[in-house]
Amino acid sequence: MGDYSSLGDVAGKRVLVRSDLNVPLDGTPPAMRITDDGRIRASVPTIRALAEAGARVVVVAHLGRPKGAPDERYSLRPVAARLGELLGQDVAFASDTVGESAQSVVAGLADGQVAVLENVRFNPGETSKDESERAAFADQLASLADAFVSDGFGVVHRKQASVYDVAQRLPHAMGALVATEVDVLRRLTEDPARPYVVVLGGSKVSDKLGVIDNLLGKADRLLIGGGMVFTFLAAQGHEVGKSLLEQDQLDICRSYLARAASTGVEILLPTDIVVDTRFPSGDATPHPRVVPATQIPADSLGLDIGPESAAAFAAALADARTVFWNGPMGVFEVDAFADGTRTVAEALTKVDGLSVVGGGDSAAAVRTLGFDEAAFGHISTGGGASLEYLEGKQLPGIQVLED
Numbered sequence: 001m002g003d004y005s006s007l008g009d010v011a012g013k014r015v016l017v018r019s020d021l022n023v024p025l026d027g028t029p030p031a032m033r034i035t036d037d038g039r040i041r042a043s044v045p046t047i048r049a050l051a052e053a054g055a056r057v058v059v060v061a062h063l064g065r066p067k068g069a070p071d072e073r074y075s076l077r078p079v080a081a082r083l084g085e086l087l088g089q090d091v092a093f094a095s096d097t098v099g100e101s102a103q104s105v106v107a108g109l110a111d112g113q114v115a116v117l118e119n120v121r122f123n124p125g126e127t128s129k130d131e132s133e134r135a136a137f138a139d140q141l142a143s144l145a146d147a148f149v150s151d152g153f154g155v156v157h158r159k160q161a162s163v164y165d166v167a168q169r170l171p172h173a174m175g176a177l178v179a180t181e182v183d184v185l186r187r188l189t190e191d192p193a194r195p196y197v198v199v200l201g202g203s204k205v206s207d208k209l210g211v212i213d214n215l216l217g218k219a220d221r222l223l224i225g226g227g228m229v230f231t232f233l234a235a236q237g238h239e240v241g242k243s244l245l246e247q248d249q250l251d252i253c254r255s256y257l258a259r260a261a262s263t264g265v266e267i268l269l270p271t272d273i274v275v276d277t278r279f280p281s282g283d284a285t286p287h288p289r290v291v292p293a294t295q296i297p298a299d300s301l302g303l304d305i306g307p308e309s310a311a312a313f314a315a316a317l318a319d320a321r322t323v324f325w326n327g328p329m330g331v332f333e334v335d336a337f338a339d340g341t342r343t344v345a346e347a348l349t350k351v352d353g354l355s356v357v358g359g360g361d362s363a364a365a366v367r368t369l370g371f372d373e374a375a376f377g378h379i380s381t382g383g384g385a386s387l388e389y390l391e392g393k394q395l396p397g398i399q400v401l402e403d
Helices: 038-052 077-087 100-107 131-142 161-168 176-189 209-215 229-235 247-263 307-317 339-348 360-368 383-390 396-402
Strands: 014-018 025-028 031-034 056-060 091-094 114-117 147-150 172-174 196-200 221-224 266-268 272-276 289-292 301-305 322-326 354-357
Touching: 014 038, 014 161, 031 077, 038 056, 038 077, 038 176, 038 360, 077 091, 077 114, 091 100, 100 114, 131 161, 147 161, 161 396, 172 176, 172 396, 176 322, 176 354, 176 383, 196 209, 196 307, 209 247, 209 383, 221 307, 229 247, 229 301, 247 266, 266 307, 272 307, 301 307, 301 339, 307 339, 322 339, 322 360, 322 383, 339 354, 339 360, 354 360, 360 383
Parallel strands: 014 056, 014 147, 056 114, 091 114, 147 172, 196 221, 196 322, 221 266, 322 354
Antiparallel strands: 025 031, 272 289, 272 301
8 A cells, every 4th residue: 555556657647646735824825835844744645655656746735624616715726836836837727616727727837747726626526416417527537547555544434526427437546645544444453563552532422422432342442631630620520611522421320430430441531621711812922720620610611631641641651562542631832722732742751562543633733843753653633533533444445446
């Protein structure tokens, strides 16, 4: 996997590459600024390898969630410019997905050159649940190329035209990024080195139900932080003030705690919490204070795990041989509530074994807090795809490549 030999000699061939270029932007059109180019940088090796082999590389990707129509806020134009800087060559940009501009730009490519098509989600066929509509768009995309390389791991859990349907229409191969991601995830699920510790954060328990359910039978320890912890605390009978709480998940949290106790899996919850009376926003000055996790005041909400908990989490990671981390421990974007996430990230850099940062906000936190990405075993580009794989689900964008 990640081997393009199945495509034969790609020199002179038009190779459609599905990348994940869904990066955060700031500002207003047309002056949009990329605030984290991690996914673009991760996409470069496959694109460069194909270009150096003489392929005419046609990159397709999405950005944000436009509603099936052009929206300047989600244009890939600034992404194409950044990709060109990273590749060290001019990258052509098509102002539509499969129309006149796309056809003209692709036709104008010489061997070794690269083009980026406009956001595929500007076309309603990309995400359509109507298979005939999706198929029609896939036909148009496939007509632009001679072969297909899937390298957008962040979307392989989606049955979408540029991910799934195009692969059925062209000779296809797995890109290096996707191949690496799949290899790492298999190492997490098939006989992982132990102790195996999973750190889960983020806002909602409901986002992680399948992962918790599946990993309770595989991991040795689960460390729970972030906004999701308050539903666990409430499930134990504690007041959580104005903290994020999913009332409809209380019973399932109780069942997870009981199941862990009966099977010998350790679930570690915070013992102290950093709270404030309001969520940090605008120019308001934060007023953080640390309280016991069992005594969150009624007028406060939890915004980070406390220092005692952060130290306990770091200690629980110290002897780990395999670690998967998905979801920050608090509102890491605000320095007053970033220490829990910072401590967990620091502990991962010291793991003697495989440490995996599970994409999404966790990967953003690593970069925002200034860590050297090379200090981690692997930083995933696909939070949702990683979670679905760890739930034991089939990923359509992987399955179609292996069939």
